[in-house]
Amino acid sequence: MDLVCWLQLFLAFAASSVTLAQESQGPYHQIYPPVNDTDGRTPLYIAVVLSFGGSSYKSVGALPGIQIALDYINSEPSILPGYSLHYTLTDSQCDRSTAIRSYFTQITNPPTKVGWVGSGCSPATEPTAELTQYHNIAQVSCVSSSPDLHNRQRFRYYFQLLSTDAPIAYGFYSIIQYFGWKRVGIITQGENLFIATSDVLKRLLTENGNIEYTEWYFRSEESVSNISIFDSGVRIYVVEMYSINARELFCKAYRSGILPPKYLFLTPNWYVEGWWAEGHTSVDYNCTADELAAVALYNVAPFLAEFPEIDDAVAEPNITLREFRSLYYKAVQSDYNENNRLMEYSDYIFPYAYHCHEATLTFAYALNKTVTDLADDFLNREAAEESGLPEGETFTMANFTYANSGIVTRMFEHLQNTSFRGIGGNDVIFNDQGTRIINRLKVSQYQKNANGTLHRVHVGEVTFTKLNVTFHPLPTSFHFPEGIPNDGMAIEDVVTVSVALTVVYVILATAGLVFAVACILFNIIFREKRLIRLSSPNLNYLIGLGAIVLYLNVITLVIPTTNTHFAAVLCNINPWLISLGYSFCYGTIIIKMIRVWVIFNNPLQLKTSFFRDYLMALFVLSLAVIDVVILLTYTATEAVRDNLGVKLTANRELPKETFGATAEQHKYFFYICKSGGQVVLYTVLFGYKGILQVLALLLAFRTRDVKVKGLDDSVYIAASVYVTSIVLTVIIVSTYTLRDYVNAYPAVVGMGLLLGTTMILGLVFIPRMVGLYKDPKGETITTFGTSGPREEAVESSGGKKDKELQILRRRVSELETSLKQQVGTCTRYICIKNVLLS
Numbered sequence: 011m012d013l014v015c016w017l018q019l020f021l022a023f024a025a026s027s028v029t030l031a032q033e034s035q036g037p038y039h040q041i042y043p044p045v046n047d048t049d050g051r052t053p054l055y056i057a058v059v060l061s062f063g064g065s066s067y068k069s070v071g072a073l074p075g076i077q078i079a080l081d082y083i084n085s086e087p088s089i090l091p092g093y094s095l096h097y098t099l100t101d102s103q104c105d106r107s108t109a110i111r112s113y114f115t116q117i118t119n120p121p122t123k124v125g126w127v128g129s130g131c132s133p134a135t136e137p138t139a140e141l142t143q144y145h146n147i148a149q150v151s152c153v154s155s156s157p158d159l160h161n162r163q164r165f166r167y168y169f170q171l172l173s174t175d176a177p178i179a180y181g182f183y184s185i186i187q188y189f190g191w192k193r194v195g196i197i198t199q200g201e202n203l204f205i206a207t208s209d210v211l212k213r214l215l216t217e218n219g220n221i222e223y224t225e226w227y228f229r230s231e232e233s234v235s236n237i238s239i240f241d242s243g244v245r246i247y248v249v250e251m252y253s254i255n256a257r258e259l260f261c262k263a264y265r266s267g268i269l270p271p272k273y274l275f276l277t278p279n280w281y282v283e284g285w286w287a288e289g290h291t292s293v294d295y296n297c298t299a300d301e302l303a304a305v306a307l308y309n310v311a312p313f314l315a316e317f318p319e320i321d322d323a324v325a326e327p328n329i330t331l332r333e334f335r336s337l338y339y340k341a342v343q344s345d346y347n348e349n350n351r352l353m354e355y356s357d358y359i360f361p362y363a364y365h366c367h368e369a370t371l372t373f374a375y376a377l378n379k380t381v382t383d384l385a386d387d388f389l390n391r392e393a394a395e396e397s398g399l400p401e402g403e404t405f406t407m408a409n410f411t412y413a414n415s416g417i418v419t420r421m422f423e424h425l426q427n428t429s430f431r432g433i434g435g436n437d438v439i440f441n442d443q444g445t446r447i448i449n450r451l452k453v454s455q456y457q458k459n460a461n462g463t464l465h466r467v468h469v470g471e472v473t474f475t476k477l478n479v480t481f482h483p484l485p486t487s488f489h490f491p492e493g494i495p496n497d498g499m500a501i502e503d504v505v506t507v508s509v510a511l512t513v514v515y516v517i518l519a520t521a522g523l524v525f526a527v528a529c530i531l532f533n534i535i536f537r538e539k540r541l542i543r544l545s546s547p548n549l550n551y552l553i554g555l556g557a558i559v560l561y562l563n564v565i566t567l568v569i570p571t572t573n574t575h576f577a578a579v580l581c582n583i584n585p586w587l588i589s590l591g592y593s594f595c596y597g598t599i600i601i602k603m604i605r606v607w608v609i610f611n612n613p614l615q616l617k618t619s620f621f622r623d624y625l626m627a628l629f630v631l632s633l634a635v636i637d638v639v640i641l642l643t644y645t646a647t648e649a650v651r652d653n654l655g656v657k658l659t660a661n662r663e664l665p666k667e668t669f670g671a672t673a674e675q676h677k678y679f680f681y682i683c684k685s686g687g688q689v690v691l692y693t694v695l696f697g698y699k700g701i702l703q704v705l706a707l708l709l710a711f712r713t714r715d716v717k718v719k720g721l722d723d724s725v726y727i728a729a730s731v732y733v734t735s736i737v738l739t740v741i742i743v744s745t746y747t748l749r750d751y752v753n754a755y756p757a758v759v760g761m762g763l764l765l766g767t768t769m770i771l772g773l774v775f776i777p778r779m780v781g782l783y784k785d786p787k788g789e790t791i792t793t794f795g796t797s798g799p800r801e802e803a804v805e806s807s808g809g810k811k812d813k814e815l816q817i818l819r820r821r822v823s824e825l826e827t828s829l830k831q832q833v834g835t836c837t838r839y840i841c842i843k844n845v846l847l848s
Contacts, residue, residue, distance in 0.1 A: 037119045040099040042077055042346065043084065051094040052408045056373065057116040058097040059128030059138065060153070061104035062351060067252050069104070069130045069153040071282075071360025073350055074341035075367035076127065078334065082327045083374045090378050093407060097127070102134035109134035113141055117412070123147060124410050125373050125421070127366065132156035132175075132203040133230075139168040145412040148421040150373050152366035155280075156203030157210075160443045167418055169425050169444040171365040171372070173314050175203045175278070179210035180474040181312025181451040182248050182276050184481035186221060191497035193222040195244035197237075197259065199251035200229040208250050214479070222499075230255075235262045245498040249277045253285040260286060260305040261297035270308045271672045274495040277306075279313030279454050279466070283358050286464075303464045306456050308490060312472060315450040316436060318364050323435035326371060334433055338363060364433045372438060376424035381407060383420050392416045449474055453481070457489050492671040500666055500677035504658065506570035508753055515760050519564040522768055526561060529775040530554040541781050545774070548623040549598050552630050553774055556595025560767045563587035567756040577656045577681040585688065586641055588741070588763075589695050593633040595770060596699075596734040600706045601626045603731050607709040633702075637695065644691045653685035662750045680752040689746075696742050703738055706731045726773040733773070737766030 039062075045053050058076060061069045076097065084094050098121075100112040109129045116123055126142050126149040129135045135154035142149045143166040151159070151168070155175040159165055186194055194215070198208040208225070215221040224242055228234050234255050239247075240263065249256055256277060263273070282288070286306050287299035321332045329337075338359050342352045384390050384405060394405035396414045410417060425440070432438045441447050451472035456464050470483040488494075530551060537547040566580050566587060605626065648654050658679040667676045710728040740762040748755040 037100070037115050038098040039101060040097075040346075040350065042097055042099070043080060043094075044346075045094075045096060049094070051092055052406070053094050053096055053121070054090070054124050054377075054407055054410075055096050055098055055121045056125040056127055056370075057123040057147075058099050059102045059109065059112050059116070059126070059130055059134070060099070061130035061134065062101040063103065067104040067131045067254075069360070069362060070101075070351055071355045072153060072363045072366035073099070073352065074338045074347070074355075075152075075334075075360075075363035075365075076370045077341050077347075078337045079367045079370035079374070082329075083371070086327065089374055090381060093381070095374060095377075098123070102128065102130040104131035104134050106133050106137055110137050110141075113138045117145055122410055122412070124377065124407060125150070127152065127369050127373060129154070132159065133201055135159060135170075136202065139165040143167050146415050146418040147412070148373070148376070148418055148425060150369040150425070152369035153362045154203075156201070157206035158202040160445055162443050165444070167422050169372070169428075169440055171316075171369045171438065171446050172362070173316060173446050173448040175207050176210045177314060177448075177451065177474065178278055178312055179207050179214060180479050181453060181472050182211050183214040183218070184451075184472045184474075184479050185276060185310055185312065185453065186215070186246070187218075187479070188481045188483070189494055189497075191221065191246050193224075193244060193246070193497045193499045195239070195242065195247045196223055196225045197234070197239065197247060197249055197251065198225065198227050199234075199255055200227060201252075204250040208248075211248065218479075234259045240266045240268050243498050245273050245496055247273070247275045249275050253281040253288070256281070257286060257288070257297075257302060260302045263305050264297055264301045269304060271490060271492040271495055275305070275309045277309055277311045279311035279452070280361060281311070282361065283466070284464075306464060307458065308495075309456045310453060310469075310488070311456070311466070312451050312453045314448050315452045315471065316365070316446065316448050317361060318433045319435060324431075325433045325435065326430045329433070331433055334364070334367070335359060368432045368438050371430070372425065372428050375430070376421050376428065377407075379424040380417060380420045389416065389420070455488055490672075493674060494672065496672050496674040498675075500675040502658070503676050503678050504572045505661055505678045505680050505752055506572055507568050507756055509570065511753055511757055512568045512570055515568040515756070515764070516565055518764050519561045519760075522561040522564075522764060522771075523558060525768065525771060526554050526557040529557075529771050532775060532779060536778075536782060539782055539786065541785065542778060545778055546602065546623055546626070549602065549626055549630075550774060552594050552598045552627060553770065556591045556593070556598065557767045557771050559587055559591035560595060560763050563591055564760045564763050567760045572681070574656055574681065578654060578683075581656055581681070581683040582645070582654055585644075585691055585695070586637075589637040589641065590634055591767075592699060592738070593637050594630060595767065596738075597630045597633040597702070598626075599730045599734060599770065599774075600702050601629045603706045603709045603728065606728075607712055636698070640691070640694055644687060648685045648687055651685075653687065655684045656681040657684040659750055661752045663753060678752075682749060692742075692745050696738070696745075699738065700742070703731075703735050707735055726777055730770045730773050733766050733769045737762045 058073075060072060061067055063070075080095055080097065083089050098116060100115050102109040102112050112129065112134075116126075124147075126138065126147050128149075128151060129138045130153055132154040133156075135151050136156065136158060139149050139151070139159060146167075148167040149165075149169070151170040152172065154170055155172040157174040157176040159168060159170060160174050160176075196208050196211065198204050212223060212225070215223050224244055226237050226239050228237055234251065235258050239259075249259065251259070260275070263269070263275075286302035318331045318334075322330050324330055339356065341347060342355050384393065384407075390405045393414055393416050394403055394409070396416055397405060397409045397411045398413075399405060399409055407417075426442075426444070429437065429439050436448075439447050451474070452468060453470045453472060454466040455469045457467045459465055467489070468484065469487045470481055473480050473482070533542065533547050533550045533554065536542045563584060566584055569580060571577050571580065645654070659682050661678040661680050664678055666678075668674065710731040741759055744755055744758045744762070748758060
């Protein structure tokens with residue numbers, strides 16, 4: 011023991027001596043049962059120390075349980091034959107210093123104590139449990155549960171009927187986990203039993219649940235109302251403190267508007283029934299019982315399942331729980347308890363009265379076995395020698411002194427091996443640290459009954475080991491009329507594309523697919539018609555194929571899913587679809603535009619043979635090959651980096667919403683590609699496609715005057731270039747600005763693809779359909795360009811047919827004749843050019 015502890019002991023002993031001199035009625039509050047000198051039995055005494063109130067906790071309500079046990083022990087001939095067992099009662103006030111004073115009161119005053127039961131609460135028990143070993147006294151506690159007492163090296167002869175309070179942390183954790191809360195507050199009083207419980211809870215939250223917590227700590231001599239707690243944004247609070255401090259905390263909560271259903275407290279369930287109505291609160295936060303009950307409403311309280319449950323279960327000493335209750339109320343109202351402040355227990359039993367009853371029996375059974383052991387001559391001689399008896403004199407427990415280490419050793423062995431059925435069906439058995447073994451918790455909730463009175467309702471149980479915690483809710487479980495309180499953190503909901511958007515776009519894309527297939531079939535059926543041949547039907551197949559791919563891309567953009575694997579497939583297939591679809595569809599338009607420019611405005615004097623259909627198709631396929639190379643490189647790189655999955659990103663369309671009386675917050679997320687490399691991918695793909703698009707725009711502008719009577723292919727190609735430019739711009743801008751919008755991005759990009767693809771199909775195929783209807787043979791087709799007529803103009807892969815050349819020559823001859831009549835003789839092409847320019 012350190013210097014501070016010894017100084018504390020000295021001061022307590024001095025205070026005890028002064029007080030003893032002033033006491034006129036003796037050092038003990040009560041001796042029970044009164045000693046009868048005429049019954050022929052030798053009285054033995056145990057020290058009983060309970061708290062009569064003090065500043066924190068009152069445990070004197072357990073006293074009738076001890077009295078019931080002593081009445082049975084002294085009436086049963088088989089227990090301690092020849093002896094009667096009594097207690098000497100002192101008050102610890104649930105205070106360390108007062109408990110030390112009580113210890114020396116018990117030790118320094120006769121009679122000699124053969125054992126110790128108490129000391130009323132954990133803070134008072136710790137110093138006495140450490141001191142009893144120096145006087146060879148075994149101690150059994152019944153109202154203490156601090157984990158610090160779970161230390162056999164420090165508390166050598168100590169046992170306790172309560173499991174440590176630390177397992178309550180498993181109850182708190184199971185409730186937090188059950189409701190899916192991700193942030194809680196922990197308010198801890200500076201007592202070892204509360205600190206240890208909070209430490210276990212924090213470990214569970216961190217290691218198993220990854221749950222955020224905010225902690226507040228206050229010393230017992232401080233006021234909890236002085237701590238700034240309720241401005242932290244926390245909604246769920248775990249309360250680890252005595253009930254008198256909890257009342258003060260709840261009063262501050264009421265004044266601060268911290269009320270259900272928006273806020274919730276988790277409290278230990280060992281608080282007495284109606285604890286919120288007891289005592290007083292601080293001057294600054296004076297509250298009525300109804301106001302405190304308003305804060306306690308719907309609160310959840312776990313506790314170790316160590317309290318009696320079965321009314322008719324027979325326990326030692328051949329008594330049922332129902333019979334024990336009857337004896338308890340009778341003892342409360344008896345004359346010998348008139349000065350013990352027990353009248354408040356006339357209608358309910360102090361919870362730990364059962365445990366103190368069992369503690370007294372536990373000690374008596376061990377003492378009885380020790381008395382039997384003394385029949386052994388060797389043990390008896392050893393005990394007599396330690397007590398200083400004359401040689402040859404027989405040792406009895408009446409000769410016990412605080413020097414009898416052999417007696418306490420035997421007591422310890424018998425206590426360690428205790429095993430009997432306690433009140434209500436719970437077994438009394440200890441682990442190696444002297445703590446009762448209980449691995450089950452019960453959970454209660456404060457609810458209102460039909461009369462509007464707040465009471466506890468059993469809502470579930472928790473089973474736990476060091477590795478596993480499981481909550482078992484009852485069918486009629488928690489009651490939250492306005493919804494489960496929110497933990498103050500937004501619930502992360504995974505959203506996806508709206509159903510309405512999906513339905514509309516799938517219908518439109520499907521219609522587009524039907525249109526694309528119809529265009530391809532039209533191209534196949536009428537490919538030998540002159541009007542169709544002049545529009546390069548083989549290239550039109552590529553446009554139709556690209557359109558089909560782009561319509562499929564629209565569908566993949568609006569498919570709703572929250573499955574990560576399917577979302578990853580859709581996410582990674584979109585770049586392939588949009589890139590290849592663009593190359594087939596728009597790449598064909600670009601090469602057609604280049605051909606129109608070469609035919610009608612050819613400053614580079616390129617041969618038109620360079621633009622046969624198969625060569626133009628190779629150009630389009632080369633664009634697709636470039637796409638495939640880029641996409642395969644990207645896919646391989648990201649696969650190595652394990653970046654082909656998806657990740658959640660906040661939806662900017664509706665980032666957060668709040669619902670209901672509980673102010674439940676929801677934050678919305680959706681899946682996007684995990685890889686940050688997609689930005690680079692789209693930059694490369696759109697970069698080189700953009701260069702081609704700019705080139706096509708320039709050529710479209712240069713060939714804006716080209717006209718083909720009855721065909722006008724160049725006009726439609728130029729219009730398609732303008733459309734593709736707009737669509738590409740929309741896709742590029744949307745890709746970089748709308749990726750975090752779950753509906754806006756697929757809506758804008760999808761609409762761009764739908765409109766662009768449909769317009770291209772319409773510009774390429776509908777004029778052919780109309781033209782074919784009006785001129786099935788194509789006899790009205792005539793070509794004019796920016797540099798004069800071209801006899802070899804716009805013939806497709808069939809070559810330059812003689813019949814077509816004859817038509818062109820005939821038309822030129824007609825124009826020459828007309829020009830001669832108008833302007834006189836002139837050279838052939840100059841006259842035509844002048845007329846066209848005019």
